[in-house]
Structures are given as structure tokens and as C-alpha cells.
Amino acid sequence: MLYLVPTPIGNLKDVTLRSLEVLQQVDVILCEDTRTSSKLLNHYQIQKPLSPYHQHNEHKVVAHLTDQMKAGKTFALITDAGTPGISDPAFLLVRACVQEGIKVECLPGTTAFVPALVNSGIPSNRFVFEGFLPLKKGRQTLFKQLATEQRTMVFYESPMRLVKTLEEMAGYFGVGRYCS
Structure with a gap:
């Protein structure tokens, strides 16, 4: 077991x-x-x-x-x-x-993205969890695929790459898209 x-x-x-x-x-x-x-x-x-x-x-x-x-x-x-x-x-x-x-x-228990999502103030009734982003290969392809996604999207990212990633995301998802 x-x-x-x-x-x-x-x-x-x-x-x-x-x-x-x-x-x-x-x-x-x-x-x-x-x-x-x-x-x-x-x-x-x-x-x-x-x-x-x-x-x-x-x-x-x-x-x-x-x-x-x-x-x-x-x-x-x-x-x-x-x-x-x-x-x-x-x-x-x-x-x-x-x-x-x-x-x-x-067993039920701890997951980082659930408290982060609930604390964000962004709608949590419908969302997609993407986990960690590809570091290089496939990153832009993924962003292009998700550009029309209407549900709240949840990503994991390293604190060291966060600002750069948010700038990249703004280019694909638009500067008016909420993030937390």
C-alpha cells in the first residue's frame, strides 16, 4: 500500500x-x-x-x-x-x-496554491492550475495557448524569476489582467 x-x-x-x-x-x-x-x-x-x-x-x-x-x-x-x-x-x-x-x-492536506488563490482576491470558483512554468523550451508556446483562457490561472514560480515572469505574462495576457 x-x-x-x-x-x-x-x-x-x-x-x-x-x-x-x-x-x-x-x-x-x-x-x-x-x-x-x-x-x-x-x-x-x-x-x-x-x-x-x-x-x-x-x-x-x-x-x-x-x-x-x-x-x-x-x-x-x-x-x-x-x-x-x-x-x-x-x-x-x-x-x-x-x-x-x-x-x-x-490524504487531504496542505497545498500551496489553494491558500494563495483564496487570499488573492481573484475569483476562485473556476481556475486552472499550471504548476511550474517551463524554464525555456515551451514557455512562449504555453503563454500563447493560455492567452485566451478566461478562468483564473495559478502558476508556481521562483521568487528570483517572478518579476521577469510577470513582465512576460503581461505581454501575452495583457496589462489589465489581475494577478497576485
């Missing part, structure tokens, strides 16, 4: 009781960075084996992990902050589990 367990974004108290319960019960915790994840786990005195699972090794370890799950081991996948699969690794492992008939359960 695989649990997808959201982790706090910035405040260790922003974790659900159920998430803590699952982390205490699984056999192994898969994480992006063991050092980052250890802060959360140590804070809540959770001592479980940690195994790295990130964009640089996911292709190599998925088959081994699904074999272990089929043998009865339970895993929790956590990211450095937020919900696994939302602009973080999870897709390949979840797809493999589904294909192998392994139960996957995603």
Missing part, C-alpha cells in the same frame, strides 16, 4: 493528525530530501526508515518499490513541503501502483 501524505509548508503545526498517524504506522517513508523530512519527523518523534524518492531517482526505484508493496510493505510518500504529486514527484509511482493493483490513498 502507498499513502500520499501532505506535509506542512513553513509551519510544522500545519499537519493533520491523520498524517501523523499514517507516518507512525507505515513501514517506510519515501521522501525527497531525508534532511528536510527529518525535521518534521523528529519534531513529532516519528522514527521510521527513510528512503529517498525524488525526480533524479524515481525512474530507477519504482519497480523495486512496487515489488516491496506487493510483498506487503506499506509506504508513505512525502515531499519537502505540500502534497506529493502537486509539482513534486509522485506520478510515476502512483501510476505503477495503479497498474499493479496496489492500493493508493492520498
